[in-house]
Amino acid sequence: MDIRMAGVTKIFEPDIVALEDIYLNLDRGEFVYLVGATGSGKTTLLRIITREVIPSRGQIVVARRNLRSLRASQLPYYRRELGVVFQDYKLLPHLSVLENVAFVLETIGAPSRVVKDRASTVIDQVGLWRLRDHYPQQLSGGEQQRVAIARAMVNSPSIFLADEPTGNLDLHTSEEIMQLLLSINAAGTTVIVATHDQYLVDAYRQRVVELHQGRIKRDEERGRYFVDGEL
Amino acid sequence: MASFRYALRDTFRLIFRHWGLSILTLITAVALFFLLGSSGLFSLNLKSLVADVEDDLVINVFMKAGEDASSLVEAMQDVGFITDLKVISPEKGLELLRAKLGNQAKAVTLLGENPLPWNVQIQVMKADFVTPLVRDLMSFPSVEEVVYAGQLAEKLAQASLVMNRVSIAVLILAITITALVLYNTVKIAIYSKRGEIEVMLLVGATNTSIALPFVLQGMLLSTFGALISVILLAGAYQYVSVMLETTLSFLILIADRLLLMRFYLILIGTGMTLGWLCSWFAVHRYIAEASCPE
Structure with missing residues (x-):
């Protein structure tokens, strides 16, 4: 089991219940869509996995680590096992595409040859080799999202988290991004995608976990964005 | 690295x-x-x-005419913070004065008898000791004058x-x-x-x-x-x-x-x-x- 949540509840001050009594198990290599309306708790759930947020109650074990009792000194090493694509990409504007991707490896102290080789390989995989020296502001939304994905996968994470990876992208670009995520998953990486993109969820059927007001409303293998008959 | x-x-x-x-x-x-x-x-x-x-701090004690420095020297023997004590007799004082004046040394002989008193030169460890010592020295009946640069120090x-x-x-x-x-x-x-x-x-x-x-x-x-x-x-x-x-x-x-x-x-x-x-x-x-x- 890669991720195990038992009774996870998060209450933000003063009394905003973001998640309530979440029980969720994910096996290694699974692909899961987190769906639900804005404010349903998708991002909070991802942030609990990255340990930016600590649950108010309940247990969460990720990659055999109990996140509630994880020591601060161990946190960086835990996060190296995760690849995260943020909703707003969080690319560094003063760094080129290559530098943005290499940045992750440099941050964890990888030797310069490894940094160069690995970053180049990943940029090539996401199809941005010709744009490697461009800066984020010179790229389209889809290209920026690819850089964000390349950055998240450069460290060969065992768990890949993506928060709205196709938000604001056109259909064609969204499909390209989805293909990338599927290829990452095909390599054995657990992928969790929080999304509003009904088309993608329905087109690329995978496990669907729907959140509603902080609770799991449904958890279906090869589910659809809406429950049949809902629309 | x-x-x-x-x-x-x-x-x-x-x-x-x-x-x-x-x-x-x-x-x-x-x-x-x-x-x-x-x-x-x-x-x-x-x-x-x-x-x-402080190193150059010398207290010059001049005795009254006809008084020698023996009683003063005896009294100063037990004072711990005195680093050096020199007794200069009137004869030695005159000799030193002549040497200091050089060409004008003849002026000293014009005075006839030696006008210089007994002189004791005392050095102390620190400037802080000067004032109390000077007070003690002044209380000696045989002492005429105490000259020192202690105030400067x-x-x-x-x-x-x-x-x-x-x-x-x-x-x-x-x-x-x-x-x-x-x-x-x-x-x-x-x-x-x-x-x-x-x-x-x-x-x-x-x-x-x-x-x-x-x-x-x-x-x-x-x-x-x-x-x-x-x-x-x-x-x-x-x-x-x-x-x-x-x-x-x-x-x-x-x-x-x-x-x-x-x-x-x-x-x-x-x-x-x-x-x-x-x-x-x-x-x-x-x-x-x-x-x-x-």
Whole structure:
């Protein structure tokens, strides 16, 4: 089991219940869509996995680590096992595409040859080799999202988290991004995608976990964005 | 090793990204370390001057006519802080006077009989002992007059004490201002890189690797500030030494190279330590807050 949540509840001050009594198990290599309306708790759930947020109650074990009792000194090493694509990409504007991707490896102290080789390989995989020296502001939304994905996968994470990876992208670009995520998953990486993109969820059927007001409303293998008959 | 190389590269990026602020910090550090060093050198020289005066501190006791110094010498035997005691008879005194006057020595013989009284020259360990001793000496019935330069030494000792206090005040002030300037420079650098720090924290950078470029930035600016101030200070000191030698030759500044070198090294070390402490505090606080989970 890669991720195990038992009774996870998060209450933000003063009394905003973001998640309530979440029980969720994910096996290694699974692909899961987190769906639900804005404010349903998708991002909070991802942030609990990255340990930016600590649950108010309940247990969460990720990659055999109990996140509630994880020591601060161990946190960086835990996060190296995760690849995260943020909703707003969080690319560094003063760094080129290559530098943005290499940045992750440099941050964890990888030797310069490894940094160069690995970053180049990943940029090539996401199809941005010709744009490697461009800066984020010179790229389209889809290209920026690819850089964000390349950055998240450069460290060969065992768990890949993506928060709205196709938000604001056109259909064609969204499909390209989805293909990338599927290829990452095909390599054995657990992928969790929080999304509003009904088309993608329905087109690329995978496990669907729907959140509603902080609770799991449904958890279906090869589910659809809406429950049949809902629309 | 690779991490340190990246940190060093990022340090220079930080310095050059905010080059205006870096120059301002450097100038401030130079000015403040110069002030710090000047006050330290002044204090050192004043101390040395007081010590020199104390070394030359001689109390001249002149006996009344017809009185010899034997009772006085006997009384002074048990005084512990007396380092030297010389008894000069009137004959010896006349001899010394003749030697001192040189060509005009004949004037002394014109006086006929020897007019000089018995003279006792007393040296003490410290200027502080002079006044009580003089009081004791004056109470001897056989003593006519006591002449001493003790007041000068006492005043110098007092001035030295005041200067030491001023130096400490200058030291605290200069260190506080330098620390604040460095702290703010590093804070601004951190603020400008907050997005980067956020990503670094999320991709698994350790607190040390995030902090290192900022700490090095603070240390480099402060150390270079201290280094430049030492170069300026050494030049100015040399210039003032030469100038005093030609104009006020009795004022000799400390020329002990080893002592001066040690002083300059301490100043550079202070710069380095101060830079390290300020930047470490600034960055440590920020990272602790940024990495704290909600």
